[in-house]
Amino acid sequence: MPVTRVPNIKKLRNDRKLTQKQLGEALGITNRTIIRWEQGEGEPGIADLLILARFFGVSIDQLIGELLPEDDFGALPKxxxxxxxxxxxxxxxxxxxxxxxxxxxxxxxxxxxxxxxxxxxxxxxxxxxxxxxxxxxxxxxxxxxxxxxxxxxxxxxxxxxxxxxxxxxxxxxxxxxxxxxxxxxxxxxxxxx
Structure with a gap:
């Protein structure tokens, strides 16, 4: 099975000025795992994607696909x-x-x-x-x-x-x-x- 790179992990991590080690510690994941995910040598499972999405405040779709602009809150209510x-x-x-x-x-x-x-x-x-x-x-x-x-x-x-x-x-x-x-x-x- 081909491995899919999840580029938004690195972008979101860098946006928050976190090192791979800091992100790993915050999530209870080794920094080597974070490095592998960012370099496309492995990919997070669904449970890890959920943890990452919650940590960064984005949806799983945004994590693995296109990120919305930072100020896009979707449809705003009346x-x-x-x-x-x-x-x-x-x-x-x-x-x-x-x-x-x-x-x-x-x-x-x-x-x-x-x-x-x-x-x-x-x-x-x-x-x-x-x-x-x-x-x-x-x-x-x-x-x-x-x-x-x-x-x-x-x-x-x-x-x-x-x-x-x-x-x-x-x-x-x-x-x-x-x-x-x-x-x-x-x-x-x-x-x-």
Whole structure:
């Protein structure tokens, strides 16, 4: 059976400024095995591919095939539909994590460890506070019955706007509005409002 080279291992390793030894230690694999994979002298089995993909935050298809551009998150959701744990999932992505949904719950996979829940950015000030501070969010309370973004809001809410960005977002509370505004600032016009 011919051996297939997996060139993206080396690219992803170099992008993260890891040596072959450091990668091997992080994954519990010998550095000689990493060298063989990168040089096409062997190939990882499916279990190893899964470990590598989780470690680098990419899919197995991306690991063995074409890598997406670094900032390509696939289809972005409609921001105004995001709330609760769905909103937390996308905030984690914007923060540079590679969350996955397991049993309906967003988690971040830790190499060699157990999955940890995505932080509750949309409901916990201790997690969202650094983002709110960094983006210098401004808040404006909004009474019910007022239109925002072409939608008549029949419930009270809050409008949040990062100081350095011209766009704002509505939310049912301060954190929901702030995290939606953060996503607009982080993803730009690619995210639908």
């Amino acid at each position: 921001m105004s539909d995001l709330s609760g744990r769905d909103l937390d999932f996308w905030v984690a992505r914007a923060q540079g994590h590679a969350p996955e949904v397991i049993d309906g719950e967003p988690v971040v996979l830790v190499p060699g460890g157990t999955p940890r829940a995505v932080l509750a950015y949309s409901s916990n000030w201790s997690y969202a506070g650094p983002i709110v501070s960094e983006y210098e969010m401004h808040f404006t309370p909004m009474p019910s019955g007022i239109p925002f973004d072409g939608v008549l809001r029949m419930e009270k809410g809050v409008i949040a706007r990062p100081a350095a960005h011209p766009t704002a977002a509505w939310g049912r509370n301060h954190l929901e509005a702030a995290m939606r505004a953060y996503l607009i600032a982080a993803f730009g016009e690619r995210i639908m409002t």
